[in-house]
Amino acid sequence: MFSLSSTVQPQVTVPLSHLINAFHSPKSSSVSLSASVSQSQHREAAPEHEAPSSEPVLNLKDLGLSELKVRQLDELVDSLLPGFCTGSRVSSRWHTSYVSAQSFFENKHGFLDIFSTLRSSCLYRQHPKTVQSIYADLQRSPVFVQSRGFKTLKSRTRRLQSTSERFTETQHVAPSFVKGFLLRDRGSDVESLDKLMKTKNIPEAHQDAFKTGFAEGFLKAQALTQKTNDSLRRTRLFLLVLLLLGIYGLLKNPFLSVRFRTTTGLDSAVDPVQMKNVTFEHVKGVEEAKQELQEVVEFLKNPQKFTVLGGKLPKGILLVGPPGTGKTLLARAVAGEADVPFYYASGSEFDEMFVGVGASRIRNLFREAKANAPCVIFIDELDSVGGKRIESPMHPYSRQTINQLLAEMDGFKPNEGVIIIGATNFPEALDNALIRPGRFDMQVTVPRPDVKGRTEILKWYLNKIKFDQSVDPEIIARGTVGFSGAELENLVNQAALKAAVDGKDMVTMKELEFSKDKILMGPERRSVEIDNKNKTITAYHESGHAIIAYYTKDAMPINKATIMPRGPTLGHVSLLPENDRWNETRSQLLAQMDVSMGGRVAEELIFGTDHITTGASSDFDNATKIAKRMVTRFGMSEKLGVMTYTDTGKLSPETQSAIEQEIRILLRDSYERAKNILKTHAKEHKNLAEALLTYETLDAKEIQIVLEGKKLEVR
Ligand SMILES: Nc1ncnc2c1ncn2[C@@H]1O[C@H](COP(=O)(O)OP(=O)(O)OP(=O)(O)O)[C@@H](O)[C@H]1O
Numbered sequence: 001m002f003s004l005s006s007t008v009q010p011q012v013t014v015p016l017s018h019l020i021n022a023f024h025s026p027k028s029s030s031v032s033l034s035a036s037v038s039q040s041q042h043r044e045a046a047p048e049h050e051a052p053s054s055e056p057v058l059n060l061k062d063l064g065l066s067e068l069k070v071r072q073l074d075e076l077v078d079s080l081l082p083g084f085c086t087g088s089r090v091s092s093r094w095h096t097s098y099v100s101a102q103s104f105f106e107n108k109h110g111f112l113d114i115f116s117t118l119r120s121s122c123l124y125r126q127h128p129k130t131v132q133s134i135y136a137d138l139q140r141s142p143v144f145v146q147s148r149g150f151k152t153l154k155s156r157t158r159r160l161q162s163t164s165e166r167f168t169e170t171q172h173v174a175p176s177f178v179k180g181f182l183l184r185d186r187g188s189d190v191e192s193l194d195k196l197m198k199t200k201n202i203p204e205a206h207q208d209a210f211k212t213g214f215a216e217g218f219l220k221a222q223a224l225t226q227k228t229n230d231s232l233r234r235t236r237l238f239l240l241v242l243l244l245l246g247i248y249g250l251l252k253n254p255f256l257s258v259r260f261r262t263t264t265g266l267d268s269a270v271d272p273v274q275m276k277n278v279t280f281e282h283v284k285g286v287e288e289a290k291q292e293l294q295e296v297v298e299f300l301k302n303p304q305k306f307t308v309l310g311g312k313l314p315k316g317i318l319l320v321g322p323p324g325t326g327k328t329l330l331a332r333a334v335a336g337e338a339d340v341p342f343y344y345a346s347g348s349e350f351d352e353m354f355v356g357v358g359a360s361r362i363r364n365l366f367r368e369a370k371a372n373a374p375c376v377i378f379i380d381e382l383d384s385v386g387g388k389r390i391e392s393p394m395h396p397y398s399r400q401t402i403n404q405l406l407a408e409m410d411g412f413k414p415n416e417g418v419i420i421i422g423a424t425n426f427p428e429a430l431d432n433a434l435i436r437p438g439r440f441d442m443q444v445t446v447p448r449p450d451v452k453g454r455t456e457i458l459k460w461y462l463n464k465i466k467f468d469q470s471v472d473p474e475i476i477a478r479g480t481v482g483f484s485g486a487e488l489e490n491l492v493n494q495a496a497l498k499a500a501v502d503g504k505d506m507v508t509m510k511e512l513e514f515s516k517d518k519i520l521m522g523p524e525r526r527s528v529e530i531d532n533k534n535k536t537i538t539a540y541h542e543s544g545h546a547i548i549a550y551y552t553k554d555a556m557p558i559n560k561a562t563i564m565p566r567g568p569t570l571g572h573v574s575l576l577p578e579n580d581r582w583n584e585t586r587s588q589l590l591a592q593m594d595v596s597m598g599g600r601v602a603e604e605l606i607f608g609t610d611h612i613t614t615g616a617s618s619d620f621d622n623a624t625k626i627a628k629r630m631v632t633r634f635g636m637s638e639k640l641g642v643m644t645y646t647d648t649g650k651l652s653p654e655t656q657s658a659i660e661q662e663i664r665i666l667l668r669d670s671y672e673r674a675k676n677i678l679k680t681h682a683k684e685h686k687n688l689a690e691a692l693l694t695y696e697t698l699d700a701k702e703i704q705i706v707l708e709g710k711k712l713e714v715r
């Protein structure tokens with residue numbers, strides 16, 4: 001049978017006579033199979049074998065093919081003579097037999113890799129021509145066209161041969177087809193099978209067999225052709241839909257962040273993201289940083305305006321600050337405010353074990369960005385690409401990568417509209433070359449937020465959840481000194497989760513306090529069974545702290561006392577500074593020491609010296625630290641004067657012992673003060689401890705009620 005593989009059927013009408021003639025063209029034809037069948041040549045060739053016009057006309061009935069439709073006939077012809085059809089796509093493919101295709105994929109598989117075509121179209125978005133030409137290409141050439149002609153030609157011919165065993169003249173079949181066809185004037189003559197059989201002297205006895213064989217072969221080929229056509233049609237439809245979708249996506253949103261990405265070894269694509277929805281409004285508590293970046297936004301909005309006036313803006317801005325303080329968010333907001341593309345890269349992406357990869361990634365990034373200026377390139381973790389640790393065996397090519405980064409930064413003018421924002425937690429770890437003028441020459445500090453900033457951040461994230469009106473973000477803010485924006489966001493989120501778990505319909509202070517403690521001290525250990533004796537000791541210990549805090553003038557206000565085990569602690573008292581403390585007075589420091597002492601003093605007073613526990617060790621640590629700093633750093637000891645003693649190891653033994661002596665005195669005095677207070681307020685101490693044993697946790701208000709001798713309302 002005539003099998004067709006993956007070839008598109010050209011719509012060409014061929015007189016049946018050509019076909020028949022082809023079977024019986026002179027055996028002597030010397031056209032060799034392996035020769036490249038150039039159709040144009042054949043067409044140009046003089047028609048030597050013009051058929052006599054007197055040939056009788058063939059009736060399809062004679063062939064037993066009267067059932068065939070014209071189209072089927074065309075297909076038959078094409079099956080037999082794929083090379084014939086003028087101007088058809090197939091023919092042109094045949095003639096590229098010796099030409100390797102453009103891509104390895106094409107060579108290997110014989111058809112275009114439509115996905116890589118689409119991908120590369122996305123890679124070069126700034127050249128819309130590419131997309132168009134690809135579209136045109138795809139229109140021109142059906143996707144599964146075999147472009148490796150020699151393979152096609154041979155295999156198809158072989159198939160022709162094997163399926164036309166009836167017409168045995170193996171060697172000469174194909175050439176005679178061609179010759180028979182091409183040497184004739186196709187339009188004019190209509191020949192008949194009868195005549196052919198006569199002229200070729202086919203014996204009467206064989207004529208029927210000839211016809212039957214011909215028809216059988218045709219019908220079999222027909223069935224297969226139909227199948228192939230169906231599957232081809234389906235594939236083409238699928239590819240068309242895919243293509244249309246791709247084009248639609250590109251037209252609709254050129255900055256679509258989710259797109260085909262190529263990460264083939266050395267070459268990685270870089271996609272910008274449009275940051276319209278992130279503005280400075282989203283970044284709270286870092287007002288100074290926002291102000292400094294405002295001018296960068298103005299520049300990105302209108303680079304020309306700045307250069308006309310001769311203004312010069314930094315190419316690179318370094319955002320410096322601890323993790324989670326919103327450096328990435330700020331960089332996004334800069335792009336969002338200016339409504340320009342945002343290119344994100346993490347320094348660690350460039351840190352490659354392979355030569356040239358990191359450098360090549362940087363090159364790609366800058367090439368893309370420059371083509372889309374004005375825009376923002378953000379390099380997170382800049383220290384991991386621009387660090388000083390060059391020549392380390394762990395990062396063999398980092399020098400190369402840094403050099404590439406430097407070259408790229410030097411490679412464009414300040415008015416080109418590309419702003420590079422780098423972020424790092426360790427500016428001191430950066431390579432000096434990076435922070436020279438003309439590179440990252442502007443530093444913006446993004447510190448941990450202060451009380452006001454924390455309150456704003458908490459409000460911002462609280463507004464995204466349901467919370468009770470009684471919630472006071474400021475109280476939480478005061479208790480979260482040192483929290484970063486990310487940690488505060490997490491705090492609110494944990495509170496929301498806790499409320500959901502407890503079946504509440506909104507978040508209250510309780511959940512917020514809960515999640516704050518969880519972040520600060522680890523999760524509650526409700527399951528831990530603490531015996532009554534230990535519980536009682538803990539209750540008195542914590543009440544001791546609370547009483548001292550309550551009755552000492554310069555101590556911080558109490559926020560909460562609890563005997564709920566959490567993390568490594570059995571209970572704790574939390575105090576809230578009214579504001580972030582920039583400075584502390586001597587009396588505040590002493591008060592802090594006294595509060596720390598309160599725990600141990602309570603144990604001693606209530607249970608006796610023999611029953612004091614190990615539970616006060618961290619309290620002592622705390623108190624000792626304060627005393628030591630007062631003596632050695634703050635000049636708060638009369639005996640040692642206003643002098644700092646940083647490296648105590650290098651001091652004379654006398655000075656060392658004098659320091660020790662002073663610290664000891666401070667601690668002892670503190671202990672005595674605490675003892676006095678607890679003795680004076682023994683009743684309140686007892687009441688508070690009992691309230692804690694009953695309620696486990698007491699907040700500031702409840703503590704006040706107990707200490708004022710009033711009864712707590714049953715909760
Ligand atoms: N000042 C802030 N205002 C509002 N949200 C913040 C702030 N800081 C941090 N966040 C929240 O924390 C998330 C993480 O912050 P971001 O990634 O910007 O921190 P970063 O400083 O870049 O951290 P890293 O140094 O770890 O990369 C932000 O997406 C945001 O949700």
Ligand SMILES: [Zn+2]
Pocket residue numbers: 541545599600615616619
């Ligand atoms: Zn304690």
